[in-house]
Amino acid sequence: MGAEAKPRYLPAGESALVVEFGQTIDPALHDRVLALDAAIAGARFEGVNETVPTYRSLMVHFDPGRWTMQALAEMLDRLETAHSPRAAPKRWRIPACYDPPFGEDLAEAAAILGVREDAIVAAHSGALFRVYMYGFAPGFMYLGGSFGGLPAELQISRRATPRPPAPPGSLLIAGGQALITGVAMPTGWYAIGRTPVKTFERRRERMFFADVGDEIVFEPIDAATFEIMSAAAEAGDLVAREDTLQDSNP
Structure with a gap:
């Protein structure tokens, strides 16, 4: 199989960034959303306040006094490649x-x-x-x-x-x-x-x-x-x- 498509990073106001993995309802895309969500939770970055998973994207709320959009996107891009495993579903x-x-x-x-x-x-x-x-x-x-x-x-x-x-x-x-x-x-x-x-x-x-x-x-x-x-x-x-x-x- 080919490499997974890179996510898109979309500003959502001044203090949130959306990481978009695709355009469809797909369990594989959702697994990538949850993997990034788990990686962020495990990393405990200061200034990252909340994450909101959806079907195909993850919204990351952050403190603009600590992060710029570009710096946060670069950090998340590096973090996303690790594909942290998530907990087994109930x-x-x-x-x-x-x-x-x-x-x-x-x-x-x-x-x-x-x-x-x-x-x-x-x-x-x-x-x-x-x-x-x-x-x-x-x-x-x-x-x-x-x-x-x-x-x-x-x-x-x-x-x-x-x-x-x-x-x-x-x-x-x-x-x-x-x-x-x-x-x-x-x-x-x-x-x-x-x-x-x-x-x-x-x-x-x-x-x-x-x-x-x-x-x-x-x-x-x-x-x-x-x-x-x-x-x-x-x-x-x-x-x-x-x-x-x-x-x-x-």
């Missing part, structure tokens, strides 16, 4: 209810895609997802295929106009991505189910329970179980289950 099993009233847009999405509703549910609950980033609003967990794109049954374009707010925990699909919402927001995506799991919870020691790079599997539950687990989540329980990864099957 796999989370997340309960998901696709039954009414939680799969609000499931029938509409199925009609647009020309498939049965249960085909969408089977594809979503049968896929192995990767947490690519958090963004847009607190706890918005952006997911893509762990080993490539999403299944064909989940490939739907975004709406032309946003729909009314989707509640927290909504399971959304659009534009080759999947998402778990953290707060209620209007959206151009399709809500096909809901989870009682809180992706963002101030009362927990780990407010964001899953790390970027972790894996997600959705496990179908019925509406009655959703209500029971939702009450437990409101009381502070996580209700998601962490695998040991000894079970390699989704």
